[in-house]
Amino acid sequence: MNSLQKQLPFIKGFSIAVAFSITLLIIRVTKLDSVFFLFLIWNLFLACIPYGITTVLSFDRIHKNRFLFGLGFIAWLAFLPNAPYILTDLQHIRLSSLHSVWFDVLLILSFAINGLIIGFASLRTMQRLLREHFSNKATNFIIHLTLLLCGFGIYMGRILRWNSWDLIQNPLHILGDIFRRIISPIEHIHTWVFTIGFGSFLIITYHLIQHYHKENN
Numbered sequence: 001m002n003s004l005q006k007q008l009p010f011i012k013g014f015s016i017a018v019a020f021s022i023t024l025l026i027i028r029v030t031k032l033d034s035v036f037f038l039f040l041i042w043n044l045f046l047a048c049i050p051y052g053i054t055t056v057l058s059f060d061r062i063h064k065n066r067f068l069f070g071l072g073f074i075a076w077l078a079f080l081p082n083a084p085y086i087l088t089d090l091q092h093i094r095l096s097s098l099h100s101v102w103f104d105v106l107l108i109l110s111f112a113i114n115g116l117i118i119g120f121a122s123l124r125t126m127q128r129l130l131r132e133h134f135s136n137k138a139t140n141f142i143i144h145l146t147l148l149l150c151g152f153g154i155y156m157g158r159i160l161r162w163n164s165w166d167l168i169q170n171p172l173h174i175l176g177d178i179f180r181r182i183i184s185p186i187e188h189i190h191t192w193v194f195t196i197g198f199g200s201f202l203i204i205t206y207h208l209i210q211h212y213h214k215e216n217n
Helices: 003-032 036-057 066-079 082-095 101-130 136-158 171-183 189-215
Strands: none
Touching: 003 036, 003 101, 036 066, 036 082, 036 101, 066 101, 082 101, 082 136, 101 136, 101 189, 136 171, 136 189
């Protein structure tokens, strides 16, 4: 059984979860005559890109080629923060009316949880692929660093309003923002509190999922 066939049960289950989220969104659009939250579909699409990348990288002829795997890893790393990023869309709850606020919480959380699920699924696949190139210790270090970088990526997206495409369109401006925060960490303490906070949350959550998976296999 090839890698894609093994993932089919997960893909089917995830598709059902996405269908539920979209159904909630359709209900809101219909009942409130507002298309405001349609951006959640785009955000979830971006969250799925890392999973698509690791699925392609799973093919033997690609992940055994170090050059192709390296390029794929860089692309994957650039898009991975989009998966947990949807959690920050909860900030839009402040715009909800009293009679729709709890429905909106359910709506956003359904998209955000789907983003986390597909992101962690991608991370798990990448962890397996990395172990074919590195030791377990090195792989675990890379995974932890990746999740911390996700925290920083979420900050770059939510607070500084950069997105993954800007890495190609405006790389110098992004590097400038990053460099300023590295050389003056005290002046940008909020950046590092945000990064460490979200990064730690992702690390703890991923470890809990891994532990549960091991206990049930």
